[in-house]
Amino acid sequence: MAFRRRNKSYPFFSQEFLIQNHADIVFSFVIFILIGLMFEATAKTAILFIQPQYNVTTLSPEGEVTLYHYGWKDGATILFYFFIAIILHAVVQEYLLDKVNRRLHLSKSKNTKFNESGQLCVFHLVSSVWSFYVLITEGYLLHPSSLWENYPHAHLRFQVKFFYLTQLAYWLHALPELYFQKVRKEEMPRQLQYICLYLLHISAAYLLNLSRVGLVLLFLQYLSELGFHIARLFYFTDENHQKMFDLWAIGFVFTRMATLTLMFLAVGFGLARTENQGLDLEMGNFNTLLIRMTVLLLVCLTQSWLLWKFIRFQLRRWREFRHEQAVRKKAAPKQPLRTLKRDSLGHHENGVLKAENGASPRTKKLKSP
Numbered sequence: 001m002a003f004r005r006r007n008k009s010y011p012f013f014s015q016e017f018l019i020q021n022h023a024d025i026v027f028s029f030v031i032f033i034l035i036g037l038m039f040e041a042t043a044k045t046a047i048l049f050i051q052p053q054y055n056v057t058t059l060s061p062e063g064e065v066t067l068y069h070y071g072w073k074d075g076a077t078i079l080f081y082f083f084i085a086i087i088l089h090a091v092v093q094e095y096l097l098d099k100v101n102r103r104l105h106l107s108k109s110k111n112t113k114f115n116e117s118g119q120l121c122v123f124h125l126v127s128s129v130w131s132f133y134v135l136i137t138e139g140y141l142l143h144p145s146s147l148w149e150n151y152p153h154a155h156l157r158f159q160v161k162f163f164y165l166t167q168l169a170y171w172l173h174a175l176p177e178l179y180f181q182k183v184r185k186e187e188m189p190r191q192l193q194y195i196c197l198y199l200l201h202i203s204a205a206y207l208l209n210l211s212r213v214g215l216v217l218l219f220l221q222y223l224s225e226l227g228f229h230i231a232r233l234f235y236f237t238d239e240n241h242q243k244m245f246d247l248w249a250i251g252f253v254f255t256r257m258a259t260l261t262l263m264f265l266a267v268g269f270g271l272a273r274t275e276n277q278g279l280d281l282e283m284g285n286f287n288t289l290l291i292r293m294t295v296l297l298l299v300c301l302t303q304s305w306l307l308w309k310f311i312r313f314q315l316r317r318w319r320e321f322r323h324e325q326a327v328r329k330k331a332a333p334k335q336p337l338r339t340l341k342r343d344s345l346g347h348h349e350n351g352v353l354k355a356e357n358g359a360s361p362r363t364k365k366l367k368s369p
Helices: 015-036 040-050 074-104 108-138 158-180 188-207 211-237 243-273 289-331
Strands: 055-060 063-068 278-280 285-287 346-349 352-355
Touching: 015 040, 015 074, 015 158, 040 074, 063 158, 074 108, 074 158, 108 158, 108 211, 158 188, 158 211, 188 211, 188 289, 211 243, 243 289, 285 289
Parallel strands: none
Antiparallel strands: 055 063, 278 285, 346 352
């Protein structure tokens, strides 16, 4: 199974060989784990990588329900879906983005940003639809008080835990992809910033049993980022597409306000009024004043930093627009005024010399020598 067209062969275990064949190497690891399911001796080990662990069966009015909590074995599941994310990344790049790039003929800098937006557009679309489905089926949107009631939410349904594991796997896979995609050094800090921020916030929501609040925040964030990357893709295809950035700007500000409002409502007021105050690692209770203030401070700093970047982006767009308008005004040619050619006897009209009073002047007779 080859994901890249091989125009050149490189020595085994060289840097170029690893970059060119990384998806095939990872695919062989996935096949090796799946083959382990076929044998009884290795099935128990292989299932650790594929299926979420730490399941607990409880009784409810609907019958028996299987719930999950987290533990160190989740690392094996994250590793497996880390491999899956690398394979899917290569599939989207090879069969979708590379074909579009050949038609657009973009420069190197625009090509890198186009690939980045294309990959994130697919991911944000899938994740926003998936998170919205989970929010609807779990009833979190219809009952907002469930975001903080009955805390700690240590036991999760399968779809909630699987969502968080795949999110961690995707953002972890984005780190080696910076090397595999040969991202320029100028782009590295910016991409590392948002990758580390996603990992930090998703891990905090998962480990502190704030999965319900985190699910709503991820849905809002992914929806906002989806609008941005769609606008950027349209901009790369045609630079006249600027209005979609204006629509994204409205959604961005709304997302920031909704995020801060929800965090203060759920963590600042909701968890502060619950009865189980204190730190209990066995029960997964982290409802203390220090932890609540730390979480709120982390979210507020992140939202402030995003707003600062947003303001800088809008100011840069405004300056570029003003500069383009000034260049167009200077480049516009000035039309010279048309003047009538006049003779001493009159002026020319339709190729005939006319006098000032409109009559044709008489021609003088020449004297014969």
